[in-house]
Amino acid sequence: MKSKTRPHYFSGWARLFEWLLSLLLVIGTLACAVYFAGSAYLLFADEIPGFMDREILLEVGSSSYTTTEASAPMLPPEPKLVEVEFPIPRDEPRLLLTHTSTALIGFLLGLAATFQLLKFVRSLRLDHPFIPQNAHRLRCFAWLILFGSIWQGVAVLLVALVASDVIPDINLNISLRGEGVPILTIFTFFIIAEVFAVGVKMKEEADLTV
Amino acid sequence: MSIQIHLDLLLAKRGMTQKDLAGRIGITPANLNIFATGKARAVRFSTLEAICRELNCQPGDLLSNDD
Numbered sequence: 122m123k124s125k126t127r128p129h130y131f132s133g134w135a136r137l138f139e140w141l142l143s144l145l146l147v148i149g150t151l152a153c154a155v156y157f158a159g160s161a162y163l164l165f166a167d168e169i170p171g172f173m174d175r176e177i178l179l180e181v182g183s184s185s186y187t188t189t190e191a192s193a194p195m196l197p198p199e200p201k202l203v204e205v206e207f208p209i210p211r212d213e214p215r216l217l218l219t220h221t222s223t224a225l226i227g228f229l230l231g232l233a234a235t236f237q238l239l240k241f242v243r244s245l246r247l248d249h250p251f252i253p254q255n256a257h258r259l260r261c262f263a264w265l266i267l268f269g270s271i272w273q274g275v276a277v278l279l280v281a282l283v284a285s286d287v288i289p290d291i292n293l294n295i296s297l298r299g300e301g302v303p304i305l306t307i308f309t310f311f312i313i314a315e316v317f318a319v320g321v322k323m324k325e326e327a328d329l330t331v
Numbered sequence: 332m333s334i335q336i337h338l339d340l341l342l343a344k345r346g347m348t349q350k351d352l353a354g355r356i357g358i359t360p361a362n363l364n365i366f367a368t369g370k371a372r373a374v375r376f377s378t379l380e381a382i383c384r385e386l387n388c389q390p391g392d393l394l395s396n397d398d
Contacts, residue, residue, distance in 0.1 A: 325372075326372055326373070329365060329370065329371050329372040329373070330371065330372060330373040330374070330375065331358060331362045331363065331365055331366040331371045331373075331374055331375065331378050
């Protein structure tokens with residue numbers, strides 16, 4: 122049943138947004154497949170391609186969820202973004218394995234959140250917005266965004282932990298931190314989801330009032 | 332639910348159908364069926380008044396508590 126109260130331009134915007142989300146899903150899935158195929162090749166191939174041989178890009182500073190400090194004899198006292206070569210043993214797949222597995226979980230969380238959003242937007246265009254499935258989709262989306270954000274910080278910690286073990290020359294000090302704006306954004310999604318759930322209940326009540 | 336709806340009985344006595352009554356009181360047959368089968372969560376006074384007017388009955392004739 123199409124809602125009569127929706128403005129006429131809504132359908133066009135929703136269709137465009139749906140198309141963009143579908144494109145994002147396809148590109149994300151393809152990128153994911155290519156990335157993991159490349160990682161699998163690096164894990165099982167005898168020879169690692171030259172440009173990936175022993176180079177590691179060290180990003181030092183503060184991202185949204187982590188603070189990274191590094192100290193090593195070859196690093197300047199206060200580096201920001203440093204590209205240095207550290208000797209990584211060839212028979213040491215732990216760094217690649219950790220990076221690939223944490224990235225896989227991050228990719229899957231991102232794809233799942235995009236898929237929920239796509240189904241929500243499609244439902245807004247085709248059905249009445251206040252249906253129980255939409256409340257469930259919004260809750261799922263909020264939880265996926267929350268887990269994804271937490272995972273982003275945890276993944277950096279895990280990779281740094283393995284990196285400092287694999288490359289003993291560098292001393293990494295990484296800590297998790299919460300930033301106000303992303304946390305507020307995530308909680309806004311939870312609030313919208315709860316408001317939607319209340320809207321669904323109110324619509325059910327209204328539908329069953331004669 | 333302990334509240335019983337006697338709409339079908341009253342309609343049968345008057346030789347009317349739910350569709351006829353729905354048309355007369357200005358609600359959809361689907362909504363009237365929700366009321367007749369006891370699935371309604373709430374009834375508007377205006378609906379109750381219209382049903383009583385068309386069936387020439389009291390609200391107590393339509394509803395009873397079987398507790």
